[in-house]
Amino acid sequence: MANSAAIRSLPGRARAAEAAPVKSNPRLRLEAGRLLPWLLPTLVIVGWQAAASLGLVSTRFMPAPLDVAAAGWRLALTGELFENLWVSFARAASGFLIGGGIGLFFGLANGLSRLSERLTDTSLQMVRNVPHLSLIPLVILWFGIDEEAKLFLVALGVFFPIYANTLHGIRSVDPQLIEMGRVYGMNRRELFWRVVLPGALPSIFVGVRYALGIMWLTLIVAETISANSGLGYMAMQAREFMLVDVVVLAILIYALLGKIADSLTRALERACLSWNPAYRNT
Amino acid sequence: MQEETETSESKKMTAALRLPETHDRGLAIHVRGLSKSFENGPSVIRGLDLTIPAGQFVAVVGRSGCGKSTLLRLILGLEEPSAGRIALNGSEQTKRIMFQEPRLLPWARVADNVAVGLSRDIGKADRKARALDVLREVGLSEKAGQWPATLSGGQRQRVALARALVSRPALLALDEPLGALDALTRIEMQAMIERIWEAQGFTAILVTHDVGEAVAMADRILVIEEGAIALDVDVDVPRPRRRGDPALAELEGRILDRLLRNGA
Known part of the structure; x- marks a missing residue:
């Protein structure tokens, strides 16, 4: 149920939903349920970006997500x-x-x-x-x-x-x-x-x-x-x-x-x- | 043969719902010296003679492996006899079978499953209309657009009944179709089959383990033992029959005694 709908929502949307606290609104809950499969990939990307920005990993071997996005662009x-x-x-x-x-x-x-x-x-x-x-x-x-x-x-x-x-x-x-x-x-x-x-x-x-x-x-x-x-x-x-x-x-x-x-x-x-x-x- | 047709006609005078064009609908069945043995096996049917007049409701009972299902399959032409012959006489030749399992196509909606029973040269709109008609007859018209998976066991078997009836068969073979249903659903289905049989006048052959079911529904009961007819009794109790009728109970007891005596 979740996957097909979530494929259209890219990490950007997922991050926005995370920021807004989910209350008892059923529509919001449904939306959150759809985004749930994308929570883990988003967290990995955010953590990766943070690690790269803080210099924990060498960007020579593992570029930051933003650099990858820039390369894509x-x-x-x-x-x-x-x-x-x-x-x-x-x-x-x-x-x-x-x-x-x-x-x-x-x-x-x-x-x-x-x-x-x-x-x-x-x-x-x-x-x-x-x-x-x-x-x-x-x-x-x-x-x-x-x-x-x-x-x-x-x-x-x-x-x-x-x-x-x-x-x-x-x-x-x-x-x-x-x-x-x-x-x-x-x-x-x-x-x-x-x-x-x-x-x-x-x-x-x-x-x-x-x-x-x-x-x-x-x-x-x-x-x-x-x-x-x-x-x-x-x-x-x-x-x-x-x-x-x-x-x-x-x-x-x-x-x-x-x-x-x-x-x-x-x-x-x-x-x-x-x-x-x-x-x-x- | 002519005479037999007439006796069965008079027998079914109670059939108030019968339409004029359904006269003489049933197939008369004549079986002479029928034998069947499967490869390297003993004979399943041994020199069996049987005449079923058109429109009769015959129940075939017997222990497991007595050959009653084989007899049914031979009459339907699903198996070739090893010896003897079977003649089916009637103006219409459509034969239909209802299996113990519903055997519905899971990927076809209920109405399309019913339409499987129709001849291929009927137009699409007509198919739909006829499927809906017969679904109404079995009380499932509101399920026409559903998948079989959403139905209960009894409903599925009613769809299978509708599929068997939609082509207005001259012979309906019932191979223990109610065996897997719960007791109440089974009684409802028995009444439904009996009512439709009375209305349409086809010949019906019911193979069953349940002697109570046989005496409740049939005009005549055949007990098969070791591939031959051991007992052939008419059920004279008028319809509609009441469950627990002493005459039916007496007959049921007699047939059960016969079956059990032979087994002991």
């Missing part, structure tokens, strides 16, 4: 920040769509057809046990540092969680419901759209959320090692010139992007799974 003005952000986002999204699409396809195919499963599942499980990031040297040899390398790694990373969870979701659809559908005259297509897919959807969403985490991780690693644009590249460049504020800025942006992706998935879950009491009020 500087890069935003030159357009560098948004350009890199956009490049990274486009890579993440297209890699996710490709890998997720293939994962969904194989998950559905293997969940619905014994033949398909016997043909492909063993091979897929073998590939799954290879850490996909260990392929980076090979991928650099194949694709150099072009876009394909990043797309390939992200797609490979998101493929498995979506594949495994889709397969699991289809397997765990209540067989009694499938029998009911048959007895009530549904053909295979109707059974799929009205019984099997909705029944597998909660599990598919679990796969999507796992995949989103892996998507960012893979992209950052790939961009840090082999790229000439993107957030990871921006951070690596900054390291070369000891611009530690930009490095920290990049890390904070990752945190925020991850949170946004997760919140979007939750909103989608709430919209698609509103029939399920477990999702109705989360």
Whole structure:
């Protein structure tokens, strides 16, 4: 309940709410409840700023939040920040769509057809046990540092969680419901759209959320090692010139992007799974 | 066959709510020499003969594993017989089953769940109207827009009943549909099913463990033992039947004696 609303309220608003003492006004209490998840991050930032201002930590290694904000502003003005952000986002999204699409396809195919499963599942499980990031040297040899390398790694990373969870979701659809559908005259297509897919959807969403985490991780690693644009590249460049504020800025942006992706998935879950009491009020 | 249809017609003269077009709605069922055995197993049904006239309410009782559910599934065509044949005669052929569990689609609202029971070539507006009609009949019209998860167990089973009835079936098979309900809800549901059966005139086959339920609802009771009919009795007590009627109690005692004697 709290997260989706709070994502829009940035730390500035949270600080204002803290300053105003919460009395018995129910609206204020609701507002406070929504801001509660952001209390800890705000406190960390305030403490960090204080420590930096008092000289407790060396800003050479850990810049103050205000310096990071200034770096962000500087890069935003030159357009560098948004350009890199956009490049990274486009890579993440297209890699996710490709890998997720293939994962969904194989998950559905293997969940619905014994033949398909016997043909492909063993091979897929073998590939799954290879850490996909260990392929980076090979991928650099194949694709150099072009876009394909990043797309390939992200797609490979998101493929498995979506594949495994889709397969699991289809397997765990209540067989009694499938029998009911048959007895009530549904053909295979109707059974799929009205019984099997909705029944597998909660599990598919679990796969999507796992995949989103892996998507960012893979992209950052790939961009840090082999790229000439993107957030990871921006951070690596900054390291070369000891611009530690930009490095920290990049890390904070990752945190925020991850949170946004997760919140979007939750909103989608709430919209698609509103029939399920477990999702109705989360 | 013709004769049987007529006797069942006269039997149901009490059905005051029956609409003209619901005449001859029920399916007549003829079973000859029916046997069923599953792979490598013993026979579950052994050479069973049975005639159910159109519109009759038949209760099938027996101990667990006697083959009564298999018989029901065979009549519905959910299982293939190993030997023998089953003929269903009637102007309409729609068969519907109500399971022990409601088996509602959790992701479809109540009205959409009911509409699952309708034929696919009915238009959207008509589907909705017919679903609402039958929901009113089971007393749940105000729940039409809700998710099944928000309903009580008894309400869910009423939605399942509405789904079975919405296509106006000629045969309604009830596979212990009230077994999981509490006693009061069960009695209400029995009355509701009986009332709708009287109004619509379909053939009803109720498989149940509960002999009291069988004598309260059925025209005729079949006791199945080891895959064959061990007892076939008509229930002559007129409707509406009163709970605790001595004639019903006497019959219930007789059937229970038979079931227990065989088990001992």
